Amino acid sequence: MKKTLLYILISTILFNCKTAEKSTKWKGQAPVKAVSTDTKPIQKQYKDVFNLGDDVYVTNNFDGARLNGITRINDTLISTLITPENTPINTSPWYAFKIWSKKTTNIYLNLTYLNNVKHRYDPKISTDGKRWNTIEPENYQLIKTDTTSKSANIAQLKLTINTDTLWVAAQEVINSKDNKNWIQTLAKKPFVKSKLIGLSKEKRTIESLEIGKDSNQKMIAVISxxxxxEVTGYLAMKSFVETIASDSDLAKKFREQFSTYVVPMVNPDGVDNGHWRHNAGGIDLNRDWSNKNQPETNVVQDYYKSVTKNGKKIYFFVDFHSTYHDIFYTLNPVLTSNATGVVPKMIQQMGAELNLNPNIKPSDNINSVISSRYFFNTFNAESLTYEIGDNTPRDLLKEKGKVSAIKLMKLLLEQN
Ligand SMILES: [Zn+2]
Incomplete structure (x- = not known):
């Protein structure tokens, strides 16, 4: 008993040393604890087009928007209030709205947070809702008006507005409709099927993609x-999945043996309501995998149970997320799975090819509270939580998704 514990401890230390990033400081999550996931009330936004006078308009009337209050302070200053769906909550204050004016005007726009909430996302702007740019640093500053507060409670943006609608958001707005469009595009390929697997709390559809031959007994699972x-994680997931569904010889060979089952958007209510973290039941879904109190976790679990019913085996599972920096939360490498060792090898090979030094955080905690532990415990899948940094360049995160998929396909084909 003692010996095993010591071994786990030593191997964790060695594993961490070998892969620790040089000197960059990075934030990992605290150990995940079981919490109540009973449904809690959430605050809905009042959605409208708001006339701010002098022909300036703002709206939050679209899926993915978040704007909880707005007021015009003077000719040049507009103040918005950004609040979460409920509390307590992980502070990832999401905001998204559109603004326009009948004449070209320069304005200052304040994003105001309450209760010591820290601003997290550098503002992104877009004129069409498709192509996004991060605001220029000279047009954006953090202000601390509350001296008792630990951090700035206002982010002030300088914007030029005109008759063209300007989108302002925490990250690229990718809502449930955008997700459906992507699924439908991919499902045009003869070896890809899309499926309706269930409904969210607010009755939005939850879809899956199934890639590869139906008769394959080997499979991998991907969720996001x-x-x-957590848009950057979603973008990396897309690149990962598109690589498996590509025309390369490797992908073709992989699909002959392995099928890939993807649930790209587990929380469509949270996405369309512009939530900071939770589902429409006011709960962090990634704490509900053992309690199963929320419809979304039930839909996803029932789906994977049904597809594995006839003996299909899940070799690998990945759940894509975003946080401050790129991090990989892995199982402790001494734990054996259907594809033992594939995750650390995949990360190491991806890092070597892209000249990165990945942050890997293995854990001994195998409590099924979170998705990756649930998939390990239930299906013995080699499991990974794949975190992409909020500010990771979009070209790089696509490369990471692509190269990870290539390395994974090679490793699984070699091993089996
Ligand atoms: Zn997350």
Missing amino acids: RQHPP
Whole structure:
């Protein structure tokens, strides 16, 4: 008993040393604890087009928007209030709205948070809702008006507005409709099927993609977007999945043996309601995998149970998220799975190819509270929580998704 514990401890230390990033400081999550996931009330936004006078308008009337209050302070200053769906909550304050004016005007726009909430996302702007840019640093500053507060409670943006609608958001707005469009595009390929697997709390559809031959007994599982603002993780997931569904010889060979089952958007209510973290039941879905109190976790679990019913085996599972920096939360490498060792090898090979030094955080905690532990415990899948940094360049995160998929396909084909 003691010996095993010591071994786990030593191997964890060694594993961490070998892969620790040079000197960059990075935030990992605290050990995940079981919490109540009973449904709690959430605050809905009042949605409208708001006339701010002098022909300036703002709206939050679209899926993915978040704007909880707005007021015009003077000719040049507009103040918005951004609040969460409920509390307590992980502070990832999401905001998204559109603004326009009948004449070209320069304005200052304040994003105001309450209760010591820290601003997290550098503002992104877009004129069409498709192509986004981060605001120029000279047009954006953090202000601390509350001296008792630990951090700035206002982010002030300088914007030029005109008759063209300007989108302002925490990250690229990718809502449930955008997700459906992506699924439908991919499902045009002869070896890809899309499926309606269930409904969310507010009766939005939850879809899956099934890639590869139906008769394959080997499979991998991919999920994403349990947490609504985590767009960078979602973008990496898309690249990962598109690589498996590509025309390369490797992908073709992989699909002959392995099928890939994807649930790209686990929390469509949270995404469309512009939530900071939770589902429409006011709960962090990635704490509900053992309690199963929320419809979304039930839909996803029932789906994977039904597809494995006839003996299909899940070799690998990945759940894509976003946080401050790129991090990989892995199982302790001494734990054996259907594809033992594939995750650390995949990360190491991806890092070597892209000249990165990945942050890997293995854990001994195998409590099924979170998705990756649930998939390990239930299906013995080699499991990974794949975190992409909020500010990771979009070209790089796509490369990470692509190269990870290539390395994974090679490793699984070699091993089996
Ligand atoms: Zn997350």
